Amino acid sequence: MTVKLTREGPYALLTLDRPEALNALSFDIIRQIDAALEQARLWDIRALIITGAGDKAFCAGADIKKLMGRSLEEQKRGAELGQVTFAKLDRFPVPSIAAINGYAFGGGMELAMACTFRVAGPGARMGLPEVKLGLIPGYGGTQRLPRLVGEARAMELILTGRTVKPEQALQIGLVNQVVEVDVVAAAIAFADQFSGYSKLALNFARDAVQRALSVPLSEGLRIEVDLSTLAYQTEDADEGMSAFIEKRIPQFKDR
Numbered sequence: 683m684t685v686k687l688t689r690e691g692p693y694a695l696l697t698l699d700r701p702e703a704l705n706a707l708s709f710d711i712i713r714q715i716d717a718a719l720e721q722a723r724l725w726d727i728r729a730l731i732i733t734g735a736g737d738k739a740f741c742a743g744a745d746i747k748k749l750m751g752r753s754l755e756e757q758k759r760g761a762e763l764g765q766v767t768f769a770k771l772d773r774f775p776v777p778s779i780a781a782i783n784g785y786a787f788g789g790g791m792e793l794a795m796a797c798t799f800r801v802a803g804p805g806a807r808m809g810l811p812e813v814k815l816g817l818i819p820g821y822g823g824t825q826r827l828p829r830l831v832g833e834a835r836a837m838e839l840i841l842t843g844r845t846v847k848p849e850q851a852l853q854i855g856l857v858n859q860v861v862e863v864d865v866v867a868a869a870i871a872f873a874d875q876f877s878g879y880s881k882l883a884l885n886f887a888r889d890a891v892q893r894a895l896s897v898p899l900s901e902g903l904r905i906e907v908d909l910s911t912l913a914y915q916t917e918d919a920d921e922g923m924s925a926f927i928e929k930r931i932p933q934f935k936d937r
């Protein structure tokens with residue numbers, strides 16, 4: 683298998699393991715990612731971390747050698763396959779973190795952008811270079827990048843295809859954290875910040891934030907009323923508020 687799924691304590695670690703091709707994505711690998719997500723969904727985990735094998739690349743994007751010679755129908759189905767698989771990260775039962783350990787280009791950056799958070803190591807290089815191939819992003823890049831960094835920056839990055847280094851990625855909001863050391867260890871430490879909280883509260887919050895940019899403010903505020911009321915109904919909300927008043931650490935049960 684080219685996609686490996688392992689347990690790291692309370693987390694699942696999904697590794698793209700094709701370092702000789704900089705972890706480039708064939709249709710088969712995307713299907714393996716999809717299968718790994720379905721498997722990890724059944725595990726009792728607090729976060730999913732995604733990284734690339736080797737020290738050069740997170741993922742260099744769609745497999746360009748297999749891109750050529752496709753029929754239009756195959757190409758369209760390929761874009762849909764990538765989008766549907768990456769969209770599963772948006773709705774994944776626990777937050778996901780891309781541990782970007784090298785090149786994250788094209789479909790690789792789109793995979794990272796579909797994660798809830800991104801942590802970049804010192805060698806991380808990010809970009810959507812499709813325009814240099816006469817193409818445009820097809821796995822969600824034109825839609826997720828403006829939501830992360832705003833329209834002007836997204837337009838600039840997509841139309842120039844230029845590479846972004848970690849410090850600039852942090853500055854424009856493309857990544858959440860830049861680290862000098864082991865990026866998977868850093869992603870685990872990042873997840874440790876929220877892994878003790880109620881999964882229900884985390885998911886209501888993710889849902890509300892994700893919908894913020896796709897609905898008018900008045901509708902978003904209505905969504906927040908509904909989701910905050912749903913959170914209030916949980917046993918974990920009772921536990922969290924009781925623990926505060928009783929000056930003890932809450933024991934959340936995801937109920």
Ligand code: CAA
Nearest residue numbers: 703704706742743744745746747785787788789819820821
């Ligand atoms: N597809 C297929 N193979 C790839 C690949 C890709 N996207 N990226 C790298 N490789 C292969 C190379 O062909 C090479 O294989 P061989 O040894 O058999 O020749 C191997 O990986 C190592 O790559 P390089 O020798 O090029 O390594 P480098 O360090 O000199 O350069 C790089 C690294 C700058 C990332 C360069 O490989 C590169 O530019 N790759 C393509 C990046 C790209 O354009 N990605 C977008 C793809 S299109 C897309 O993703 C569409 C979409 O929206 C889904």
